[in-house]
Amino acid sequence: MSSKALWSLLRNHLRGSLRTLKVRGSLHSARKQEVFSPALMQALGKQCPGLHRLCLTETDLRSLPYDCIPSTLTTLELSCCEIASAWFQVPAASPNSQAFPQIQHLVIRNVPAFSNQHLLNVSIQGTLKTLVLSEAYRVTDVGIQTAAPHLGDLELLALRQCSIGDSATHFIGRHMKRLHNLDLGGSPSLTDAGLACLTSLLGLEELGLESCCSLSPEAIVAVCQALPQLRHIDLSRIAFEVQMIHKIQAGLPKCVVTNTVSSSDSNAESEQLES
Numbered sequence: 001m002s003s004k005a006l007w008s009l010l011r012n013h014l015r016g017s018l019r020t021l022k023v024r025g026s027l028h029s030a031r032k033q034e035v036f037s038p039a040l041m042q043a044l045g046k047q048c049p050g051l052h053r054l055c056l057t058e059t060d061l062r063s064l065p066y067d068c069i070p071s072t073l074t075t076l077e078l079s080c081c082e083i084a085s086a087w088f089q090v091p092a093a094s095p096n097s098q099a100f101p102q103i104q105h106l107v108i109r110n111v112p113a114f115s116n117q118h119l120l121n122v123s124i125q126g127t128l129k130t131l132v133l134s135e136a137y138r139v140t141d142v143g144i145q146t147a148a149p150h151l152g153d154l155e156l157l158a159l160r161q162c163s164i165g166d167s168a169t170h171f172i173g174r175h176m177k178r179l180h181n182l183d184l185g186g187s188p189s190l191t192d193a194g195l196a197c198l199t200s201l202l203g204l205e206e207l208g209l210e211s212c213c214s215l216s217p218e219a220i221v222a223v224c225q226a227l228p229q230l231r232h233i234d235l236s237r238i239a240f241e242v243q244m245i246h247k248i249q250a251g252l253p254k255c256v257v258t259n260t261v262s263s264s265d266s267n268a269e270s271e272q273l274e275s
Contacts, residue, residue: 001023001024001025001026001035002026002033002035003033003034003035003036003037003040006023006035006036006040007040010040010043010044010047014044014047014048015047015048016047016048016049016050017050018048018050018051019050019051019052019053020051020052020053020054020055021044021048021051021053021054021055022055022056022057023035023054023055023056023057023059024056024057024058024059025056025057025058025059025060025081026058027058027059027060027080027081027082028058028080029058034059034060034063035059035060036059036061036064036068037063037064038064038065038068041064041068041069041070042068044070045068045069045070045071045072048070049072050072051070051072051073052072052073052074052075053073053074053075053076053077054069054070054073054075054076054077055077055079056077056078056079056081057079057080057081058079058080058081059078059081059082060081060082061078061081061082061083061084061087062082062083062084063084064084065084065086066084066086066087066088066089066090066100067099067100069100069101070101071099071100071101071102072101073101073102073103074101074102074103074104074105075103075104075105075106075107076101076103076105076106076107077106077107077109078107078108078109078111078114079107079109079110079111080109080110080111081111082111082112082113083111083113083114083118084113085113085115085117087118087121088118088121088122089121090121090125100125102125102127103122103125103127103128104127104128104129104130105128105129105130106122106128106130106131106132107130107132108132108133108134108136109132109134109135110134110135111136112137112138113138114133114136114138114139115138115139115143116138116139116140116142116143116146116147117143119133119139119143119144119147120143120146120147120150123147123150123151124147124150125150126150126153127153128151128153128154129153129154129155129156130154130155130156131151131154131156131157131158132156132157132158132160133158133159133160133162134158134160134161135160135161135162136159136161136162137161137162137163138163139159139162139163139164140162140163140164141163141164141165141166141167141168144159144164144167144168144171144172145167145168145171148171148172148174148175148176149175151175151176152175152176152177152178153178154176154178154179155178155179155180155181156179156180156181156182157172157176157179157181157182157183158181158182158183158185158208159183159184159187160183160184160185160186161185161186161187162186162187164184164187164189164190165187165189165190165191165194166189166190166191166193166194166197167194168194169184169190169194169195169197169198170194170197172197172198172201173197173198173199173200173201174197174200176201177200177201177202177203178203179201179203179204180203180204180205180206180229181204181205181206182198182201182204182206182207182208183206183207183208183210183234184207184208184209184212185208185209185210185211185212185234185236186210186211186212187211187212188211188212188213188214189214190209190212190214190215191214191215192214192215192216192218192219195209195212195215195219195220195223196219196222196223198223198227199223199226199227201227202227202228202229203229204227204229204230205229205230205231205232206230206231206232206233206234207224207227207230207232207233207234208233208234209233209234209235209238210234210235210236210237210238211236211237211238212238213237213238213239215238217240217244217247217248220233220235220248221247221248221251221252224251224252224255225251225252230252230254230255231254231255231256232255232256232258233252233255233256233257233258234258235248235257235258235259236258236259236260237260238259240259245257245259
């Protein structure tokens, strides 16, 4: 979508009843035209006061100040976007703090610039309940350590293909006691020692460990048995033998164990065992 087309929609169609807006820009096209300007984003916030969810894909936001984002937003999803280094930063003593959105649900997918500092900036606002980071390679154990004390209200956390390991799970288990859903898929550095740190998450209902290939079956069973509310664990792309999956299931009679292993041909072996 072009900036001109979005201006036309805003003038002629978008009104106060708008709740969700999804826009795909032209970041990866030959034109690379920026969709949003500060004036357009501010007009969107003014004309659509009911806008709560904004989903942007392939959009260049580097020239857009964060304080232009509509303050009514509670959900922000960025996929394959570019952002500036100061994004998500809210001055603590700003007299216009009400002008910034109170993001409760943040989804970041393949946003190369998203870093530990961005994570800290949004975490210290203390409003997050859902945080999904996928292919955020600049988010490390250090970033989780500094942000975790501000994420005590998180209910869902996904750290897929981030640069994290055992240290991150230590701070997750220490500070994020309200988690119901935790997905650490694509964390090959996670070991049994790090997994053991999650036993303090007594309200955890779903645990994703896809491609966490350094974990032993014994550690998985021991940790899951310590989580009384756990109902589903995803062990996909971990090359356990079928007999071992049955053994894990036997140790977790109240939990669904999913194990899907990709193969070199078109077939895939899938084991989903239910109580």
